[in-house]
Amino acid sequence: MSEAVRPNLARSGEITPEIVAEHGLSEAEYDRVIEVLGREPNLLELGIFSVMWSEHCSYKSSKIWLKTLPTEGPQVILGPGENAGVIDIGEGLAAIFKMESHNHPSFIEPYQGAATGVGGILRDVFTMGARPIANLNALRFGDPDHPRTRHLVAGVVAGVGGYGNCVGVPTVGGEVNFDPGYNGNILVNAMTVGIARKDRIFTSGASGIGNPIVYVGSKTGRDGIHGATMASAEFDDRSEAKRPTVQVGDPFTEKLLIEACLELMATDAIVAIQDLGAAGLTCSSFEMASKGGLGVELDLETVPCREDGMTPYEMMLSESQERMLMVIEPAKEDLARAVFEKWDLEFAVIGRLTDTGRMVLKLNGAVVGDLPIDPLAEAAPEYDRPWTPTPAPAELAPGSVPAPEDMGRALLDLVGSPDLCSRRWVWEQYDHMVMADTVGRPGGDAALVRIHGSDRALAITTDCTPRYCQADPKAGGAQAVAEAWRNLTAVGAQPLAITDNLNFGNPERPEIMGQLVGCIQGIGEACAALGMPVVSGNVSLYNETNGKGIPPTPVIGAVGLVDDIARTTDIAFKAAGEAIVLIGETRGHLGASIYLRDALGRREGAAPPVDLAAEKRHGDLVRGLIRGGRVSACHDLADGGLAVALAEMALAGDLGATIEAPGSAPEDAGETPLHAWLFGEDQARYLVTAPGAEEAAESLLEAARAAGVPAARIGVTGGPALTLPGGAPISLGELRAAHEGWLPRYMGD
Amino acid sequence: MKARVHVTLKPGILDPQGKAIQHALGALGFGAVDKVRQGKVIDLEIAETDPEAARASLREMCEKLLANTVIENYAIEIDAGP
């Protein structure tokens, strides 16, 4: 474009320091804005700088640390940087996945916040050409006794279900946890996994000067525009300015958008495509042009609007849902229009690619904004924020932790506690079977979703133990990755890659920044050691209220591959008389454990050490055994340790077991006290059952010996009760009542 | 002209949502609420100047789509305007 577009933009004095502050820019950042533009911005331009340089879009606090994560591997097709990560799953197919947070909106309006969170992550995945095949949700709520918690649980679960059920993508797994640390800031982290043909991956980098920029989907409304800026000088004389800024999801339109996009993607009409997520039209058009090294010119009067009189500022910053931006081949415009009209969706050419390297915004021919693309992106702030490492808590010797009076009672209490009770109440509100490929349903270690039309499957899980991250961020970060890896392994899958959703407090506080740094270091080490690179992710900072940050919560979403669904297993005990074998070393680590927190009300001690070499060795053995058909059930050991895992296996199979500690008598359980043996949370452990005859168990132990993996026979399946060493039998009925009871009772059903 | 259609469940049809609302109101201390029935309100703007013609057209809309007359009743309000 020419010099002609430049005039009449700078309206000096329009931008006051208050307006700059309301847009979340520091004084230094505002100085950079002026430097980049060579003049003062107008309000529209300021709004654009503000969102492009926001933490959410620029990752300014985390970027230098995110760069340290391993992101490469033979299985990686596209790592971080696109809408979602892409990995090779063989046979010409790719899995595309990402996890993203929608924490703050879900706290304000739980139903819509969660629903639009699901919608947003779905768009990130199908934007790249994948048909979404599974959703998962990692949810964290405050203390069950906090007055808002019940309302938030009900709303978030209904919102996740309301959206996912309607779009027809199964919600197959996730997490639900409670901790007072989330009283003021709940976490809603949504993950979507999709499958595409490897040679049909779509990205956002625009090309072709003069190519039309096309807007499709829903109309643009005033949703999601920040309240503070809504009330700023330009708007406060308009009565309707103070509108609710809650975004409302429309899963029906999303479903149509999925089908229309996939239909058009089967042709060669699309040059580039990007969903309109956070910061809407601004971020999407900017990224498309920036990645293509081009400029962009938009005619804002052509943007489909839901309401009359929307300003360029509102159009550019709206976060209305269910919208996409595409660059298409000019010759294919009619074809593309026909597809979207078939699905009754908006289709509008709103601009074109240029060679100027600038974003030029016009309203009825007049230039209302003009920004340089590369300089804006290059000048984006990037901070090396000061951080202090989290002090290591003292180790807690197993023997120093009091034993319960009754092991059985303690187990009943734990399996019926908010964090360990059955999540059936949640997942039964999610359609987890639509698409008819859900092989492994919720409630196990990892969900198993068949690759349509084949005997192969993807295993998917989300994991994080914030207790450990709080005690030791690095160990906690590594543990989250290791547990995800174990959960995939425990169904027989080969772990491939992860997405991470890093939820933390205010990074401007060195101790919080220290948590972020520690967790990223731990994640990086574990990913490298376990061969499971990071291919996508999301960072959510400033999750704090009244100066108190949430527990550090780096949620890991992991995807693995199963070559033959006949060679998988689940957690259910299958038949009476099968030997139960504990794989891995048990030292009875009770520091930062659930037992310590829930049975004794103590939060102390070090996180369990994570030995990544042992994780790898133990997991590879277990996966081999599952694939060889040598185990009939498998469960990874996590929160609540051995006893809780046994209870879950017994309940899933509706079959009891009798357990003996290694050694003849309970008091002879090596150096480990019985309660630490039962409830300790040592890592790199699995429980497996050996099908059939005695020889099966012996050969299993022999295989472990040969692989240098500790393994011990600890009991046998059978009967209507679970009998722990030295204790009375706990009937499965009693166990089930405890396990299934808490959540429905809490929710008032 | 503007019109408003009220769609309500027929008497005798169980209304679990109404029951739940009543229950919730009771829990909030509104114990005097004996019965709650939940319905829908649909606002329409119609390019029509004759109220009777509009009413006839709305009745047809209700019978065909807006209400399921197996389980629902409807009522039509017409605002003939200022």
Next chain:
Amino acid sequence: MKAAIVVFPGSNCDRDVQVALRQSMRGAPGHDEPIMVWHKDADFEKVDLIVLPGGFSYGDYLRCGAMAAHSPAMTEVVRRAKAGVPVLGICNGFQMLTETGLLPGALLRNAGLKFVCRDVHIRVETSQSPFTGRYQTGQRLRVPIAHHDGNYVADEEELERLEARGQIAFRYCEPDGAVTEAANPNGAARNVAGVFNEAKTVLGLMPHPERLADSALGGADGRPLFDGLVEALS
């Protein structure tokens, strides 16, 4: 045998039922791939079976199935159903069938008010239909449900008529076949999970037989419904 599956905006079990039908048709001579009919298409080819799939047609906005019931393809479905062409409506399809009046009654919000997705047991009330010919009367099936509005209602007279004419196809039951309140997942009148029209050429049911028609998914009790249809309509 030829089958058509009508696809509405928001249908999401169309592919699932196509897979189940294809599986039952496989290997039998003279069988065509089940075709997908777009809801705007009132002029689709002659078929032996029409399926209205599950999902959220039109987002379930207004009332489940209400808007789909008035789409061009549905007008044709109603015409053909009245001429005797068998029609199977699953979940959202069942809701459409009651909205068009092809089946009596209506489906209201679940008594528990929540969306429910889980396996339930249902009892086959009659094997005397093209849909249930491969089952025994009284046989128990384990099939999934996934709906928010499956609470079947009809007035007492209508229910008595349905009973008398053998139009109740399936009832929610305990694993042993007992029809109890505890086994009723949504508050449906008399535990009704599926009903026929009087001629037993139209079946609507809330459970999803297509989701457990493949043992790799943990059960295949839904498969005989499709096998039986293929046999009866070939």
